[in-house]
Each structure stands twice: as C-alpha cells, then as structure tokens.
Amino acid sequence: MRILVVGAGATGGYFGGRLMQAGRDVTFLVRPARAEKLRTEGLRIVSPFGNAELAPKLVTSGGIAEPYDLVLLTVKAYGLEAALDDIAPAIASETMILPVLNGMRHVDVIKARFGEKALLGGVCLIAATVDDEDRIVQLTPMHNLIYGEMSGERSKRIETVDATMQEAGFNAKLSEDIERDMWGKWITLASLGGICCLMRGSVGEIEAAPGGLAFVLRFFDEVVSVVKAVGKLPGEPILNMARSMLTQKGSAMASSMYRDLQKGAPIEADQIIGDLLARAQKAGMETPLLSAAYTNLAIYQNR
Ligand SMILES: NC(=O)C1=CN([C@@H]2O[C@H](COP(=O)(O)OP(=O)(O)OC[C@H]3O[C@@H](n4cnc5c(N)ncnc54)[C@H](OP(=O)(O)O)[C@@H]3O)[C@@H](O)[C@H]2O)C=CC1
Ligand SMILES: CC(C)(CO)C(=O)C(=O)O
Structure with missing residues (x-):
C-alpha cells in the first residue's frame, strides 16, 4: 500500500x-x-x-x-x-x-x-x-x-x-463506529481545550484551584449536552473515562490547542470550539461556557 x-x-x-x-x-x-x-x-x-x-x-x-x-x-x-x-x-x-x-x-x-x-x-x-x-x-x-x-x-x-x-x-x-468515536474525541478535546485555554493551566493545576473541579465538570456537562443534541453521543464508559481524565489530580495533561496558544502559534478555535458552539446555537441551546471559551480564543486569534 x-x-x-x-x-x-x-x-x-x-x-x-x-x-x-x-x-x-x-x-x-x-x-x-x-x-x-x-x-x-x-x-x-x-x-x-x-x-x-x-x-x-x-x-x-x-x-x-x-x-x-x-x-x-x-x-x-x-x-x-x-x-x-x-x-x-x-x-x-x-x-x-x-x-x-x-x-x-x-x-x-x-x-x-x-x-x-x-x-x-x-x-x-x-x-x-x-x-x-x-x-x-x-x-x-x-x-x-x-x-x-x-x-x-x-x-x-x-x-x-x-x-x-x-x-x-x-x-x-x-x-x-468511527463517527461516534470522532464525536467522542471532540467531547474530550472541546472540554480539554476549553478548560485549559480559559483557565491557562493543565488539568492538575485547574483541579487544584478553588472552584476548578466544579468548573471542569460544568464545562464537560455542557459539551456532552450539545453532542447529545446535535451529534452521536458515545457510551457511558467513554464519557466516564473522559471525565476522569479531565479531573485527574496532579495531571500534567493539557490540550495541543493550549500548547499552541502558549507558543503564540495559530490555533484551531473555530474547529474545536466555534463549530460546536455554532451547532448548539442552531439547535437553540444556551451554552454559556462554550461561548465564553470561544470569545476568549477569538480575542487571541484577532491579535
Ligand atoms: N499534536 C497533537 O498532540 C494532536 C493533534 N491532533 C490534531 O491533528 C491535526 C494535526 O496537528 P499537528 O500534527 O499537531 O499539527 P502540526 O502543526 O504539528 O503539523 C502539521 C503539519 O502540516 C504541515 N502542512 C500544512 N499544510 C501543508 C501542505 N499544504 N502541504 C504539506 N504539509 C503541510 C505543516 O507544515 P509546515 O512545517 O510547513 O508548517 C506542519 O508540519 C490537528 O487537527 C490537531 O488538532 C490530534 C491529536 C493530538
Ligand atoms: C486530547 C488530545 C491530547 C488527545 O489526543 C488531543 O487530541 C489534543 O490535545 O489535540
């Protein structure tokens, strides 16, 4: 081949x-x-x-x-x-x-x-x-x-x-079912990208900060509710894995979008956050955290 x-x-x-x-x-x-x-x-x-x-x-x-x-x-x-x-x-x-x-x-x-x-x-x-x-x-x-x-x-x-x-x-x-896997990955990535870029830290740093854990769980739930409405939701085991990855104590995990942001490089805000937000808005959903993340990233992109 x-x-x-x-x-x-x-x-x-x-x-x-x-x-x-x-x-x-x-x-x-x-x-x-x-x-x-x-x-x-x-x-x-x-x-x-x-x-x-x-x-x-x-x-x-x-x-x-x-x-x-x-x-x-x-x-x-x-x-x-x-x-x-x-x-x-x-x-x-x-x-x-x-x-x-x-x-x-x-x-x-x-x-x-x-x-x-x-x-x-x-x-x-x-x-x-x-x-x-x-x-x-x-x-x-x-x-x-x-x-x-x-x-x-x-x-x-x-x-x-x-x-x-x-x-x-x-x-x-x-x-x-690769399409469902792709939506599953998007859930993880939009959540990881959103939380790391908004809070400017790794999973472990956010978890350890006051209110950090609650923020991550709210962000994740919002992303899951959008995918449930507009995409193909993965099963509970995959969602549980993503939730524990995003909340793991001491984890140095961060998204590639956050690494790009730190380097001052171009980012994929439209594909990772903006597209999900647009699909949510089309479905008439309120998504305050995704909106905040997108506005934050758009400011970086417009500089
Ligand atoms: N990095 C990661 O950990 C992960 C990334 N992803 C996703 O994978 C995708 C790729 O990301 P990543 O590999 O990190 O990106 P990189 O920026 O590291 O690599 C992309 C490469 O594509 C090259 N390129 C762009 N346009 C062309 C072209 N027309 N012809 C030939 N080469 C071209 C760039 O070349 P040049 O060197 O000339 O700029 C660059 O080297 C993204 O959507 C990302 O979100 C998914 C999972 C993890
Ligand atoms: C979520 C992760 C680390 C998994 O590959 C990723 O795709 C990224 O950071 O772009």
Whole structure:
C-alpha cells in the first residue's frame, strides 16, 4: 500500500515515521522549508517508546507524479483547504483519505472536494509536539490511531488499511463506529481545550484551584449536552473515562490547542470550539461556557 502522509508535524511525523520504521511504503508531502530541514536533519522522533532518526521519502506540492492508495492527512484545520489543493494529483477513484484532524468540520470539506467514497473516519489520540530543534516529541505514552469506514461497514479496503496499521509501532484499531468515536474525541478535546485555554493551566493545576473541579465538570456537562443534541453521543464508559481524565489530580495533561496558544502559534478555535458552539446555537441551546471559551480564543486569534 502506497501511503502519502500529508504534513510531517507532530502527528504526521509521529505516525508516518513509525509506519516508515515498520517498513511501510511511506512518502511525506511537505512544504519547501520543512523539506529542506528533513533532508538535512532527518525526521527525528523523541518518544518513550524509543527515539528514531529517519531519512523519509519526500515530495513537495506539484511533485506528485501518480496517485496513492492511502492519504494520511495530518495538517492543522487552517491549512486544510490548501492541502486539499496540493493532494489533488494523489487522489484517484480508489484512493482513501484518512484524516486525523480534530473536530468534525473537515468531514464535509473533504467530502465536498473528493466525494464521500474517498473519506475514511479517523481519530488519533496522542500528545505530541514539534520542539525548537524541529524534533517530533511524544509527550506521553498514549499513541493510538483509530480508523473506520464512515458507514461502519467492514469493507475489504478498510481491512487492508487495518493490516497496514497493525504492528507499526503504535496502537492501531479498526472501529465499527468511527463517527461516534470522532464525536467522542471532540467531547474530550472541546472540554480539554476549553478548560485549559480559559483557565491557562493543565488539568492538575485547574483541579487544584478553588472552584476548578466544579468548573471542569460544568464545562464537560455542557459539551456532552450539545453532542447529545446535535451529534452521536458515545457510551457511558467513554464519557466516564473522559471525565476522569479531565479531573485527574496532579495531571500534567493539557490540550495541543493550549500548547499552541502558549507558543503564540495559530490555533484551531473555530474547529474545536466555534463549530460546536455554532451547532448548539442552531439547535437553540444556551451554552454559556462554550461561548465564553470561544470569545476568549477569538480575542487571541484577532491579535
Ligand atoms: N499534536 C497533537 O498532540 C494532536 C493533534 N491532533 C490534531 O491533528 C491535526 C494535526 O496537528 P499537528 O500534527 O499537531 O499539527 P502540526 O502543526 O504539528 O503539523 C502539521 C503539519 O502540516 C504541515 N502542512 C500544512 N499544510 C501543508 C501542505 N499544504 N502541504 C504539506 N504539509 C503541510 C505543516 O507544515 P509546515 O512545517 O510547513 O508548517 C506542519 O508540519 C490537528 O487537527 C490537531 O488538532 C490530534 C491529536 C493530538
Ligand atoms: C486530547 C488530545 C491530547 C488527545 O489526543 C488531543 O487530541 C489534543 O490535545 O489535540
């Protein structure tokens, strides 16, 4: 299976790098500055599961000569439209696109551009970042990639994807209901992103502050009530796991949006919080905490 990994940042560099290490046929689509760094310094991964230094196959926009079987899409939401333009020559009638972007907005954007059949559902659970030396740093031992047909069907092609992802150095899982998993991830992420960015702290710091725990639980309940009304709510065990992750004493956990905010980098406020808020408003729901989080993030974005 020929795989094109679009982006060699935190998630693309990590999952693409691990696939490469496991001997899969991986090419990275990168922009010129990143290509230059990868050529001179290699793709370097720093991880609790072992560091790696790899010499990846690279292609830049305009250099895609033929279609790929699988496109692993790992750009940030604000780079999505441009990335879809760039990958057009890689997409043929049988190409599958597996996005790991957070939120749900990209689903409609990709379908509108390449058709419903091209799209697979995907969720990645990892806390990774690109450090000052351009290394991919995995911050916690979590490294899960979950995928499936949006219809839930166990198709031949998704089984082939699954066979490619298994034993590739991370936890890979074929989901029977990836759409629900994506909504579940969005619940966790909107809650984690909202609380960390509003309170400017990690889960443990917020939990330890006066009123912190009550605030987190109210925020989480509000997000869950929106998803219950407008999306696909995951089962109680998943919600319980998310609730305990968001309230864990002493936890250094924080969202990637909060890490980006601290670095002064662009953030995905519209996809992670704004889109959920818009869906809630369309359904006539009052969401004071999501609204506060979005206003707070919009001020940062408007600077
Ligand atoms: N980081 C994390 O821990 C997690 C992130 N996610 C989600 O995954 C998605 C990706 O995030 P993340 O990996 O952190 O983002 P990064 O910013 O670390 O990486 C994105 C990469 O995409 C590259 N890129 C953007 N546009 C193009 C293009 N047109 N062609 C080629 N490369 C391009 C960027 O290149 P350049 O270097 O040139 O800027 C950058 O290296 C986001 O939606 C995020 O919310 C989900 C779970 C965890
Ligand atoms: C919630 C988490 C850490 C899980 O992967 C994430 O997706 C993010 O911070 O962007």
